[in-house]
Amino acid sequence: MKEIYDAKKDPRWQQPVFDCEEFREIKGLDGKPLRYKYYHGTFVTEDEENRCVKFSFCFPLKEHYQGRFFQHLSPFPGPDEENAYFDRPALDNQIVFALTHGAYFVATNMGSKDPFKGGNSDATLLYQSSAAAAELSREIAQKEYDMGRPYGYVYGGSGGAYKTMSCIENTNAWDGGLPYVIGSPYALPLCLTISSLGKRVLRHRLPQILDALDAGGVGLAAIQSELTELEANTLEEMIGLGFPPRTWFMMQEGLMDDGAIPVIAPIVKAFDATYWDDFWQKPGYAGYEKAESATKDLVAFSSRIKKVTVGKEVQRENIGSNGTNDAFLKQLSKGSTSLIELEDVLEKEDLYILGLEFKILSGNAAGTSLTISAVQDNYILLGPTYGIDDLEAVVSQLQPGDAIAIENADYLAFQHYFMYQSVASAFAPYAYLNERHPNLPKRPVESVGPWIAQGGSGSVQDGQLQCKAIVVESLMDEFASPWQADWYRQLVNQQAQKQGMASDEMIRVWYMDRALHNDSVYDLGPQTVNYDGAVKRGLLALSDWVEKKIEPAPTTAYHLQGAQVLLDETADELGGVQPRIELVVNGLKHVHVKVGEKVNLQATIRVPSGGGQVVASRWNQTGQGQTTYGDHIREVCYGEEQLAVTALDSETYQVANQFIYDQPGTYFAVVNVITNPLPAGKRDRFLDVLNLDRVRITVDSCD
Structure with a gap:
């Protein structure tokens, strides 16, 4: 019998010390201040490691409290993570959402100064300290409101999803959990490395690939003849391994980097220290066999420093953020504006910058390896580097004549690491x-994925939920392939059925099409929507499921084709909360028209049962415009919201528009549709759930 952790019985958490208790204000969606009571404190314990557990609670005024709390878990907790939520814009702010939806908000630093405890440290502290804060918050809430035990719901994305699953599988502290954009025990390094390898090998073919996949495109089979053997094999393998190929538009637009690879690669190196030489020196490995995927972009360059022009650290926004795409940045130094001039020019045709290491071989900083962000002739610019607290302090030690090397052999080896893991075909x-590759050599060590999962959350998923759960997963996730939500759902259902429960009695999976990994509400563009509204609806649905026994929306209708997740577009019950859209232009997905000719666009929208109603649409005439990414660019790619919506029945709607093009070219017209549980006049913008569709319009000259 599995032992379930009970924080109330753990003596480590019986002496909380509060250093702040005061009323504060935070701006709501309407710009007006929301008043709340703020608590901050630390658990005092005998051992120093547990003494670093800090927490913060934000309680709404009594008239706004409905008997619950929401607790968010960061992907990569830092020492002050409990206070990382206050400066976010209102629509993107977890505290504001909680305060305006009947809940108080709980956050902790999870007792860890590092994202992955691993090694000899006890990573169970991550979920145990989170449970301790949850239980302490209940004691305070009962005194504040003179009411009974509050219901509690824990949620988090990416690395925070691992922690959320660990919390709801191993403790009794919460009544529901919502992990989003989740991984499996083998997500790392698999998902990061297949993405990285694919975009490097296919970087010159992305326009053809994306055009074939886009509205009115010819499909991937039709462009096979345009690809080299390496490119064709890589594309096939990326799809076979579950990577969503539409996501590569981000690289074409310069938005896609390697994610957390700079943090994960050193962890894998510590776990499997001999792999990096084996890859290049032992038969069967792609490096030794001189496979084109390994050798094509190989760099091995040496020189000496000629001059160092000292600059300053790059000022990076959101360095302390806790989103799914940027929380890992806390583990990297900032970049540098210092310019390093070398005695020799790095001459390589089609140089691939990502993964280049600047290794210092002599001088005061000998033995240090730094990340390169740019190369121009014999000039080098350094980028954010893992394990370096002060990059400029290292740069200041460099002197003319110091020997250096620029290499990427380890990076190329890491991109192939997934191929040599011994993993069951259940994944x-x-x-x-x-x-496909039955005879590849396998690493002599156990697979690194579960070790990373254990170190980053305190446990490896077993599916033994102690409370209800809703999973929100993106179908265009560039860092956590969508098949993993299906894997977890099956795992949970297997455990539930052992207890005599029906399928999906404990879990729902809501897939979100056109959504990426990042959890900012401002991620929006002519290719993508955000999934934030689905997460917020999921939290409220969890509370109704637990507190009122109201069943949430069923699991999204989907099926697996290999490791690709495909939506069941014709299903009677769509499931989930996201609308499905079919946009046509003059009745087709692709039309040819003349300059000045009017085109008619019509979108038919199916809203899943209980998914609310269509409240507005937004249009983009060309498919161009900056993609909103993070908090830096707002919704510049769409026009004003249009409220004209035709309801065909309770679940089917239509919106329409007309465009005229005055220049020849190929355009992608886009409609972005917004649904909400409330009608337009009472719309709760926290609960907006979006989707989009595209059509291709080829405009010919009148000649």
């Missing part, structure tokens, strides 16, 4: 890989 990508 869809490895079913594909084991069949």
